[in-house]
Amino acid sequence: MVAFLRLALRRLAMMPVMILGIALLVFVVMQFSPVDPAYNALGDSASPEARAAFAAAHGLDDPLPLRYINFLGQLLQGDLGVTVPPGQPVADRIAAAFPLTLQLTILGLVLAVILAVALGVTGAMYRDRWPDQVFRVLSMAGVAVPSFWLGVLLIQQFALNMPVFPTGGYTNPADSFTGWLRTMALPAISLAVPVAASLARLVRTSMVAELDRDYVRTARGNGLPPFLVVRSVLRNALVTPLTVLGIKVGYLLSGAVVIEAIFDLPGMGKLILEGVTGGDTALVQGTVLMIAIAFLVVNVIVDLLYLLVNPRIRTV
Structure with a gap:
């Protein structure tokens, strides 16, 4: 039983690291999207000044590492952004x-x-x-x-x-x-x-x-x-x-x-x-991220079941 708990804690301790990796992968992939979040939110007829103001308010023109850090900070607070008009929170939709x-x-x-x-x-x-x-x-x-x-x-x-x-x-x-x-x-x-x-x-x-x-x-x-x-x-x-x-x-x-x-x-x-x-890049990004995290959680649960079914690997 002690060996099982030790291995289970080891699996659970790896989860935050894997979630950070998943968040990084999803964030980087979404940066290749041809959709400009500013014009998508304001409309194609928006002026360059309005686009610049929107980008400055949402940090769209910040360096990529800074945007990722801000993304992680929002993620830890349960904030996945808002959808394009009518501007509903992505977390509520999910x-x-x-x-x-x-x-x-x-x-x-x-x-x-x-x-x-x-x-x-x-x-x-x-x-x-x-x-x-x-x-x-x-x-x-x-x-x-x-x-x-x-x-x-x-x-x-x-x-x-x-x-x-x-x-x-x-x-x-x-x-x-x-x-x-x-x-x-x-x-x-x-x-x-x-x-x-x-x-x-x-x-x-x-x-x-x-x-x-x-x-x-x-x-x-x-x-x-x-x-x-x-x-x-x-x-x-x-x-x-x-x-x-x-x-x-x-x-x-x-x-x-x-x-x-x-x-x-x-x-x-x-x-x-x-x-x-x-x-809607925010909606796609938040949805894909939650599905990936759910997949990770399920795999950890399956690993724990595997430990229960196969006692021989508890000594590994």
Whole structure:
């Protein structure tokens, strides 16, 4: 337990450094934007004098290192700037949109893990038999299907041809939990299927390797119930899939941007599209930064889960 806490604290201590690196990367990349924040806020018809006054008030003409320091100072205060007219705080826009993206990501992740474990264990337990052959075909098809294309197919089949689910929109779970599930079901499935197919292949490979180990044959020879054997094997087999789970969460977060646009969900994806199409650099910068930080936090959580599942590395 002491070793686990030491490693956990080491992971957590690295987070501020990585957040600074992410903030620097996002800030530098945004400096290459061809959009002039002054003219974007004032309009193309603004005079050079008005542009100069706006730039002086917001430090746009300061040296790059000074602007980065000012950016970090504002970031520590929770100030991500304001959008172009009507001039709403970017932090408020993100606070309103991020919960939906988080809901979609978590729902897609839970569904992906359930499908991956079910399919992977089934394929391993029936190795080289017909259930395993079916699993291989389904997993290859799932990996090859892009989320956005699957989303369009789901809308056509289950929202238009068979109107079971809505074509888009969002229902707050506080207003109607059933309505929330109906609006989130198709987007979550669209995100989950490619991730589930990829993880299922890893689960099956790990399960097959564990099932061939001596301790499994010993447990079966001693008459241990199959359920207990599978449970023990599954815990050891999940070590490898957990190493890539954080990357898959990043895929879910990035995929949610496109899926939200397809299903007209007012999440972070809509903010990014709004910022890009409107030339709102502050909105794009703040949204991308928050998604990157969320990705970092999720990876740290996955690292901690990895430590719990694999006690052998706690001594490293």
